[in-house]
Amino acid sequence: MANAFSERVARLNTHSGKTYQEMAHDCDFKRSVTWWNKVRWNQIENPPEPGLFPYLAKALQVPQRRVAEMVAEQWCGVRPDDTVPERLRSILSVLREVDERDLLVMHEMAMTLYRKRMIRLERDQLSAELLMAYIEGGEGPLTLEQLRKLRRSELYAVKHDPSVEVEPDAQAMLDALPDPEEE
Numbered sequence: 001m002a003n004a005f006s007e008r009v010a011r012l013n014t015h016s017g018k019t020y021q022e023m024a025h026d027c028d029f030k031r032s033v034t035w036w037n038k039v040r041w042n043q044i045e046n047p048p049e050p051g052l053f054p055y056l057a058k059a060l061q062v063p064q065r066r067v068a069e070m071v072a073e074q075w076c077g078v079r080p081d082d083t084v085p086e087r088l089r090s091i092l093s094v095l096r097e098v099d100e101r102d103l104l105v106m107h108e109m110a111m112t113l114y115r116k117r118m119i120r121l122e123r124d125q126l127s128a129e130l131l132m133a134y135i136e137g138g139e140g141p142l143t144l145e146q147l148r149k150l151r152r153s154e155l156y157a158v159k160h161d162p163s164v165e166v167e168p169d170a171q172a173m174l175d176a177l178p179d180p181e182e183e
Helices: 004-014 020-026 033-040 050-060 064-076 086-095 100-137 152-159 168-176
Strands: none
Touching: 004 020, 004 033, 004 050, 004 064, 020 033, 020 050, 050 064, 064 086, 100 152, 152 168
16 A cells, blocks of 8 residues: 555655645644654654644645545555546545536536647647658758757657757757756
């Protein structure tokens, strides 16, 4: 069973830069800086009491129900719904509280975001195919001027394909591109 509570603390601390002091402050100091540090490193054996859940929810930036789920998972070995991926559990907790009359709007919004993602994936696939056809039909290495006409995703494709030849100044431009996860 995962340490969902500790992992949330770690994610906030590592990826969002939220300090243990800020977490302690956000929960009205119902839990100390030391407690947050120990939770982060899985050194707390007893779960927090349910009366603390509203304060912990504020500190962890999740709904109170999600706090209860994380406590149940980490300290009791019980997961509310094993079929829901971790990345969706916080939003599911929020959706459970949405007025039933607004569910249609939420569903439409989710479908719009899904279609947007599918369109982007299809566009990128077609873009990659066109780029490869362009490269194969061209004469000589790609020039800096040609690279300047490409979208960022296409530049990454060229950068990471060793079979594509580019001129030295164009290669310098590709080398200067940061990796997508660095942006």
